[in-house]
Amino acid sequence: MKMRICCTTCPNECELDVEIDENKKIIQATGNKCPRGLTFAEKEVVDPERVLASTVKVDGAKHNALLPVRTNEALPLRLHFNVMHQLETMHVHAPIKMGDVIIHNVCDSGIDVIASRNID
Amino acid sequence: MNTNYDVIVIGGGPAGMAAAIEASKQNTSVALIERNDELGGILNQCIHPGFGLKYFKEELTGPEYAQRLINELQETTVKVFLSSMVLSIHHDDNQTHYVTFINEEGNTTLSTKAIILAMGCRERTRGEIKIPGSRVAGVFTAGLAQRYINMDNFKPGNRFVILGSGDIGLIMARRLSLEGMKVLGVYELMPYANGLFRNIKNCLDDFNIPLHLSTTVTKVIGKDRVEAVEVSKVDENLQPIPGTEEVIPCDTLLLSIGLIPENEISSKAGVELNPATNGAYVNERFETNIPGIFSCGNVLHVHDLADNVTAEANITGKNAALYALGLTSSIRDNTLVVHVKTPIGYSVPSSIIKNENASIFFRVRKPISNAVMVVTSNGKEIFRGNAKEYKPSIMECQIIPSKILSEANDEITLSLEEGE
Numbered sequence: 001m002k003m004r005i006c007c008t009t010c011p012n013e014c015e016l017d018v019e020i021d022e023n024k025k026i027i028q029a030t031g032n033k034c035p036r037g038l039t040f041a042e043k044e045v046v047d048p049e050r051v052l053a054s055t056v057k058v059d060g061a062k063h064n065a066l067l068p069v070r071t072n073e074a075l076p077l078r079l080h081f082n083v084m085h086q087l088e089t090m091h092v093h094a095p096i097k098m099g100d101v102i103i104h105n106v107c108d109s110g111i112d113v114i115a116s117r118n119i120d
Numbered sequence: 121m122n123t124n125y126d127v128i129v130i131g132g133g134p135a136g137m138a139a140a141i142e143a144s145k146q147n148t149s150v151a152l153i154e155r156n157d158e159l160g161g162i163l164n165q166c167i168h169p170g171f172g173l174k175y176f177k178e179e180l181t182g183p184e185y186a187q188r189l190i191n192e193l194q195e196t197t198v199k200v201f202l203s204s205m206v207l208s209i210h211h212d213d214n215q216t217h218y219v220t221f222i223n224e225e226g227n228t229t230l231s232t233k234a235i236i237l238a239m240g241c242r243e244r245t246r247g248e249i250k251i252p253g254s255r256v257a258g259v260f261t262a263g264l265a266q267r268y269i270n271m272d273n274f275k276p277g278n279r280f281v282i283l284g285s286g287d288i289g290l291i292m293a294r295r296l297s298l299e300g301m302k303v304l305g306v307y308e309l310m311p312y313a314n315g316l317f318r319n320i321k322n323c324l325d326d327f328n329i330p331l332h333l334s335t336t337v338t339k340v341i342g343k344d345r346v347e348a349v350e351v352s353k354v355d356e357n358l359q360p361i362p363g364t365e366e367v368i369p370c371d372t373l374l375l376s377i378g379l380i381p382e383n384e385i386s387s388k389a390g391v392e393l394n395p396a397t398n399g400a401y402v403n404e405r406f407e408t409n410i411p412g413i414f415s416c417g418n419v420l421h422v423h424d425l426a427d428n429v430t431a432e433a434n435i436t437g438k439n440a441a442l443y444a445l446g447l448t449s450s451i452r453d454n455t456l457v458v459h460v461k462t463p464i465g466y467s468v469p470s471s472i473i474k475n476e477n478a479s480i481f482f483r484v485r486k487p488i489s490n491a492v493m494v495v496t497s498n499g500k501e502i503f504r505g506n507a508k509e510y511k512p513s514i515m516e517c518q519i520i521p522s523k524i525l526s527e528a529n530d531e532i533t534l535s536l537e538e539g540e
Binding site for chain 1: 157158160164167168169170173174179181182183184186187190269270271272273298299300316317318320321322326425427
């Protein structure tokens with residue numbers, strides 16, 4: 001099977017044309033300017049990962065109703081809606097500093113959800 | 121209160137903050153005026169990642185990118201005025217500028233040697249593309265819906281149609297889907313997508329949202345609230361083709377149809393605007409036609425990456441500071457006018473200094489798979505680049521060494537020679 005993949009490792013955003021076999025192993029890949037493109041593609045065809053960004057409600061803040069958050073690393077796409085459900089009911093309290101851990105080891109992924117900004 | 125500053129920056133987004141930081145590094149007194157109640161500008165509502173890869177060398181969300189600049193700004197002596205709206209800019213014969221703004225305390229006028237315009241841009245609205253049909257609730261610009269969802273905790277609707285495949289539209293398609301709202305499709309007038317390829321993949325394909333090219337919304341249907349939109353295919357002249365109409369039941373229409381630099385204060389102050397960008401004409405130092413008034417970021421021309429805004433603003437901040445300190449004068453001699461030929465839509469700057477290396481930013485108006493940059497001066501070829509692909513969604517930068525420019529007469533023209 002043939003696929004077109006966009007490597008998002010760096011701003012070059014190489015577009016790779018890859019061919020995979022029935023075990024999702026890459027037979028051929030073209031279009032990547034560096035080896036990181038191939039590493040990205042190998043993961044992308046088996047279990048794609050993205051950084052998930054969303055918001056949680058914040059109480060006691062001067063100006064803000066919501067705190068923007070994100071996963072500190074790329075999280076498997078299959079877990080995104082799971083994490084969204086957890087975030088939906090959460091409340092956090094101001095003050096908050098950028099980088100504060102909001103959920104530790106979310107969905108047992110080894111990945112944390114962290115605050116994207118300070119809120120006073 | 122001090123009412124005189126070396127440099128005054130208007131706007132506290134990624135352009136204004138970066139310009140203020142850099143100006144203050146030159147040991148100038150700097151004031152920054154922001155109309156919102158916090159710094160960061162539109163970055164605060166862009167909660168998605170994809171920022172900072174170039175400038176901070178790591179991937180950040182919009183709020184993180186803003187927070188880093190805010191933290192940096194707090195280390196400086198820049199005086200920040202929040203919730204303050206600039207009303208006008210005036211000048212006197214001594215080349216002193218006056219900036220008048222209004223806030224809860226009333227009107228204030230500050231004087232300065234140099235002004236940096238960094239007000240950003242605003243979204244084009246329904247009126248601008250004249251979509252026929254009923255004037256009902258439920259038609260939003262994509263950025264407004266983004267603010268409602270990401271900052272105000274409001275839900276703008278349930279079933280969405282998005283018009284325009286620019287990055288904001290694509291990002292919103294993902295965001296709405298993640299928050300449990302239904303995106304029925306993204307419709308694009310042009311035969312190609314306008315957003316970055318990564319956003320097509322990560323925002324539409326990941327969520328099985330269809331993208332319909334060469335299709336536009338031709339009617340809004342509903343009584344008090346949007347009940348449906350009519351979409352039609354368009355021909356090569358972008359005109360709707362009769363008989364291709366399709367009615368899509370939905371309750372919300374999001375518009376992601378382009379941005380306009382917000383230059384009302386600039387033009388009232390006498391700053392000349394380029395109709396190709398709706399931003400100021402600037403020279404290589406990002407100085408407008410009025411000595412001491414500079415412009416950078418999305419108020420100058422719409423960028424696709426905040427990183428490029430910050431880089432441009434750093435240069436502008438430094439130039440404005442050097443001007444304010446009297447270390448440089450306005451460039452009016454020994455310059456070359458920069459012209460562009462279709463399909464290049466515009467260039468920034470629009471004039472350059474003859475004996476310095478030049479970085480010229482431009483954007484093409486249509487995708488070209490393979491073209492060579494050719495620079496001529498008064499008809500004579502002085503530069504030829506390598507063949508590459510050009511896309512309207514990507515701002516390009518052509519660097520021309522001073523040695524080549526020394527061969528130019530009084531103008532240079534950038535053109536693209538299309539290959540096979």
